[in-house]
Amino acid sequence: MPEIPDLEAIKAVLQDRIVGRSIKAVLVYKPLVIRSLTGEEIQKALMNQTFLAVHRRGKYLIFRLDRHSLVIHSMLTGRFQLGTPETRRSADTIFALTFSSGVEIRYIDNKSMGMVYLIPNDDYGSVPRYLEQGPDALDPALTYEIFRARLAKHHGEIKGILTNARFIAGIGNAYADEILFAAGIYPFRKRKTLTEDDVQRLHRSIRNVMEEATAVIKERMGDKIHLKIRDFLKVHGKAGSACRRCGGRIASVKANQRETNFCRQCQPGLLIDPQARLNL
Numbered sequence: 001m002p003e004i005p006d007l008e009a010i011k012a013v014l015q016d017r018i019v020g021r022s023i024k025a026v027l028v029y030k031p032l033v034i035r036s037l038t039g040e041e042i043q044k045a046l047m048n049q050t051f052l053a054v055h056r057r058g059k060y061l062i063f064r065l066d067r068h069s070l071v072i073h074s075m076l077t078g079r080f081q082l083g084t085p086e087t088r089r090s091a092d093t094i095f096a097l098t099f100s101s102g103v104e105i106r107y108i109d110n111k112s113m114g115m116v117y118l119i120p121n122d123d124y125g126s127v128p129r130y131l132e133q134g135p136d137a138l139d140p141a142l143t144y145e146i147f148r149a150r151l152a153k154h155h156g157e158i159k160g161i162l163t164n165a166r167f168i169a170g171i172g173n174a175y176a177d178e179i180l181f182a183a184g185i186y187p188f189r190k191r192k193t194l195t196e197d198d199v200q201r202l203h204r205s206i207r208n209v210m211e212e213a214t215a216v217i218k219e220r221m222g223d224k225i226h227l228k229i230r231d232f233l234k235v236h237g238k239a240g241s242a243c244r245r246c247g248g249r250i251a252s253v254k255a256n257q258r259e260t261n262f263c264r265q266c267q268p269g270l271l272i273d274p275q276a277r278l279n280l
């Protein structure tokens with residue numbers, strides 16, 4: 001699933017390639033994925049509107065046009081592609097917008113799980129769950145004091161809290177593993193056992209990990225915004241490989257319907273769930 005670094009890299013490409021252009025063709029292949037909350041038919045509503053900006057909030061990308069915004073949450077399987085109308089089209093394409101410059105942007109989703117909403121500009125309250133999100137993980141206003149106060153209101157395992165968009169928005173399974181590795185915190189530790197030092201490292205690691213990863217992805221992705229670049233991560237997806245910090249083996253625990261990767265030496269802790277222990 002795209003997380004902050006992926007979405008920040010996509011945002012930068014779209015800002016560069018599409019902002020200021022107007023929409024000259026709208027092709028909708030899977031209309032059920034797109035909800036128009038404006039009362040207007042989507043093709044008619046989008047035609048000739050100018051693409052003013054791309055914003056990101058948590059895991060949502062927002063394409064701001066003259067009158068409307070497209071708000072897209074790509075969930076597990078949605079991705080974007082940049083090309084021209086001649087670029088071979090995937091059978092899983094949901095919609096395509098062709099711009100005055102000849103560039104086409106497509107949204108593709110092989111499971112049609114993602115959600116696309118057409119809203120009047122700024123009417124975010126009409127997008128389900130959008131306003132329930134906590135502050136964005138990269139919001140400069142998310143100071144250590146605010147982070148610590150928000151964290152104190154959440155209970156349970158720290159990885160579960162980090163990936164809860166109501167706590168802070170934009171962290172998913174992959175980057176939660178990376179952030180916890182950077183902070184040296186065992187993913188299944190209960191929040192109430194974290195020390196002041198742990199919480200400080202955690203807060204710092206969120207921004208550091210996200211910014212470093214964004215830079216790597218921007219550099220490697222170029223215009224190929226459909227690529228999912230994850231091979232450079234330090235623990236996520238690296239089960240069984242050597243830890244870059246201590247040389248130990250990266251562990252894999254399948255719990256809560258997802259895989260968690262971490263280093264048992266660098267992130268010490270005791271597993272509480274005996275079922276998860278079997279998968280170590």
Ligand SMILES: [Zn+2]
Binds near residue numbers: 243244245246263266
């Ligand atoms: Zn290690």
